[in-house]
Amino acid sequence: MGLVAFANPSRFLALAERLLPWLIGATALTFAIGLYQAFFVAPDDYQQGATVRIMFIHVPAAWLGMFCWALMSMSALGTLVWRHPLADVALKTAAPIGAAFAALCLITGSLWGRPMWGTYWVWDARLTSVLVLFLMYLGLIALWRAVEDPSRAGRAAAIFTLVGAINLPIIKFSVDWWNTLHQPASVFRVGGSTIHPTILLPLLTMAAAFTLLFATLNLCAMRNEILRRRVRTLQIMQAEAASGTSP
Amino acid sequence: MRLSAFEIGCVRGNRYIFQKLSFAVGAGQCLLVHGPNGAGKSTLLRVIAGLLPISSGRLNLEGGDTDQTLGEQAHYFGHQDALKSSLSVRENLSFWALYFGGVAEAVEKALESVGLAPLSNLPAAHLSAGQRRRLSLARLLVSERPIWLLDEPTAALDTAAQDRLTELMRAHLGRGGIIVAATHGPIGLSDAQAIRLGAR
Amino acid sequence: MIPLSALLIRDVRLALRVGGGALMGVLFFMTVVAIVPFAVGPDLALLHRIGPAILWVGALLASLLTLDRLFAADHEDGSLDLLLMARTPLELAIVVKALAHWLTTALPLVGAVPVLALFLDLESRAAAAVALTLLVGTPALTCIGLIGSALAVALHRGGLLLPVLVLPLTVPVLIFGVSASNAAIGGPVPFGAPFTILIALSLASLVIGPFAAAAALRHGAE
Secondary structure: OOOOOOHHHHHHHHHHHHHHHHHHHHHHHHHHHHHHHHHHHOOOEOOOEHHHHHHHHHHHHHHHHHHHHHHHHHHHHHHHHHOOHHHHHHHHHHHHHHHHHHHHHHHHHHHHHHHHHOOOOOOOHHHHHHHHHHHHHHHHHHHHHHOOOHHHHHHHHHHHHHHHHHHHHHHHHHHHHHHHHHOOOOOOOOOOOOOOHHHHHHHHHHHHHHHHHHHHHHHHHHHHHHHHHHHHHHHHHHHHHHHHHOO | OEEEEEEEEEEEOOEEEEEEEEEEEEOOOEEEEEOOOOOOHHHHHHHHOOOOOOOEEEEEEEOOOOOOOOHHHEEEEOOOOOOOOOOEHHHHHHHHHHHOOOOOHHHHHHHHHOOOHHHOOOEHHHOOHHHHHHHHHHHHHHOOOOEEEEEOOOOOOOHHHHHHHHHHHHHHHHOOOEEEEEOOOOOOOOOOEEEEOOOO | OHHHHHHHHHHHHHHHOOOOOHHHHHHHHHHHHHHHHHHHOOOHHHHHHHHHHHHHHHHHHHHHHHHHHOOHHHHHOOHHHHHHHOOOOHHHHHHHHHHHHHHHHHHHHHHHHHHHHHHOOOOHHHHHHHHHHHHHHHHHHHHHHHHHHHHHHHOOOOOOHHHHHHHHHHHHHHHHHHHHHHHHHOOOOOOHHHHHHHHHHHHHHHHHHHHHHHHHHHHHHO
């Protein structure tokens, strides 16, 4: 009996094997540079003091949290339109990583908020949007965990991912609108051209480091997932072979 | 009209349920699909109905309506009855008649021919398994579709109802229809061709 | 048109007969709203202030939880296979099923608002505002919920998976629904802005919901 969709993932595994050491090295190097800049080069904020350095983790984590959903949407298109077996795998493995980035963003956000706002949580527009994003990641993970057969879950997850991708900008817009309605604009302003190069450079380096970290983690996770599916297929074949020989 | 399959295969969950399966059925002909449980008989019928995609090969209907898919020209009579317990016998059948583009007048005739006319105002909940099966069968009569896909059609039917089924199938074949039936036992049609799906 | 009206009549009949869910939604709605004062206290001034929010959350939960069975029942008895094989496009069939569900479940919620408004010390103007926003906003809830309902069928899983998936997606509807209600009572913003956005959300969901649900159901039959 055929093991469909095996040839292509095998090539991917070989490629991942060759690519991973380089990726890990690049990630470590970029993190070293970025963290050094963030802690020793970037100046303290005149209002926030050293607390502002949390931003170098917080902001890239938020970017990656959103970037990851965008990437998953592309994988979802790959699953639905081209039925590519690897797209399905990437879609599944990216979700927990995206959830981790969103969680990191929320945690650093509340750690930052404690000295700034005097409380761990404020219903700030950005934080609230990330919270909704985090809940959607958890829902997606729950969807994957609801069924045992990955081929059945794959297309359902893809549809939900695309619906989520359409919804996320609307949610962002609504939350911003809701936020300005109920409280004055957020204090946590990062962006625009006013940002000083001494802050921008470490921020961009950290963003690059986070992106590399994402690539590394997702490549590892995809490799594991492919192997996991092979084990599953082998187990099914073993069960079938056993049922064939017994009377 | 001719329904033909050339080396079709169907993959479910990374494994072939069946592969390299070929057959051809012409107008007025019946194809019986035999095989043990789990051999893929139901899967084959669902593939022809368009409910499952084929993974390889070609499935063609020559001489059919080119504007419609294969599934839209077929009646599928599966294990499930597609009946709602809280609707009456007539309401159940009328709905499918209208939804499939048939006419309301055909409903009474169809109920007559499966012997359920006296029960037409009862809720479907009160029907026995055999009566439910017959009501479900009446669905094939209320709108005209050239291909009948029957999955274990004799299940839960008594001998009289089985004879009636055979008559209905003969009549459909006589009108130039095509029948593909998955079955364990004989079905009363002497000139049917048969294929056998093996165990996986 | 005949197939679609037949489907509408069938689904409305099913909802109204024994075993149907028509009254369940409104009953659940009333129970949720009645339970909130036990949690926040019988302070009428507070209830008056958060009244529209309570009504909206209750309506949100009531319309989502009743959607659970929308496709599951048709899937279990095999009707879904036949709907897929019909000449009527599945997307249209889904719109009609959603309409039937909205008529039998969401519309009674709107009708129950004037009664529940009394419990929450909302004056007639506020009650009318909430009823109007629910009338306009519940189609969005139904259509977003459709997606979850279809995914639950495709995955062969019901229960809490649907609200877990769908509730985050309903955040915009909730925000603008409550805002519009509050605006009508004399909130900080004019009524028009949130209300038109609410309409826009409903119209957008009306397009996205049936297509996504149809994609999920086609996959679910496989």
